[in-house]
Amino acid sequence: MAKSAVKTLRPESARESRSVRREERVSLGDNGKFSFGDRGYSTRRTTLSIPDGMPLGVWERLGRHIFVISDASAWWLGDWLIYGQHHYPDRYKRAIGATSLDYQTLRNYAWIARKFTPSRRRENLSFQHHAEVAGLAELDQEKWLAEAEAGGWSRNELRRRIRGEAKGVRKSEELTYLQLSVPTDRKQKWQLAAEGAGMGLQEWVESNLDKAAVAALEGR
Structure with missing residues (x-):
């Protein structure tokens, strides 16, 4: 696999700019090893290797970058499976079976991805925020996501608010x-x-x- 590189980090101060500049690229080598810049910050499937002396600001941005990759990968995998289902209806399951990917997990990702077209996905909210409201009607999805975004709610806070409202409705439901x-x-x-x-x-x-x-x- 050829090496690829993506710019990920931006210096926020002149003092850190020289350090950050060396860490602006994230590349994937032929050996499956990710490298963060020239100073050797790297990852493997089960390891993140960080050298001593990393500036606090760089460490913070690195953490945010890792979270974004983790969160975005759920959307990517969902869209990936939808593409396979559409373009290779007779072959995609066999192809997935030949990998280490869990089909049920992928189906869950795809289900949520279908519920939210790209234009409805809110970049300021995580995939898990969207998952919390995926089973609701579209108007309710928009209502809760808008409130979560405006209020800066965590996924758990969004869940708590939805559950609190649902309790009032369930009182009148037959169980x-x-x-x-x-x-x-x-x-x-x-x-x-x-x-x-x-x-x-x-x-x-x-x-x-x-x-x-x-x-x-x-x-x-």
Whole structure:
């Protein structure tokens, strides 16, 4: 694979400009190793190597850059799968099967990407902000995303606000109770996943079942 380079960092002060200039390029080498500038800041799949003496401002911008790549990759993978489904309807699943990519995760990304055309994706909000409202009607999506953007809400704050409003609606809804019997280790795995997502177990199960149901129905 040929080397590619993308400018990513901008100096914010004259004092840091010489240091930052050496770190403005992020390149991917033939060995799969990313390099941040000439001073050897580099990453592999499981490692970020940072040399001693990195200025605070550079360290902060590096962190922001890594977050942007991480967040953007969910959109990219969703759009990538949509393209494959459209252009290679008979072959894309086989191609994915030959990689280490998890198909269900990709389907979730694609489902959210379909819910938000590029013109509706808000750059000031994360992919996870959009995921929180993906199951809502479009007008409600726009309402909540606009409020989250204006208020600078975190993903968890957006979820809390939506949940608070939903509680008032659910009081008048007829509820059906569903009981599940699952092995203890599976429940523990679900509990850890829910905690990692900042959700209660029931909320996490409901959220993932809703997403899976919509994705399955749209994939028919």
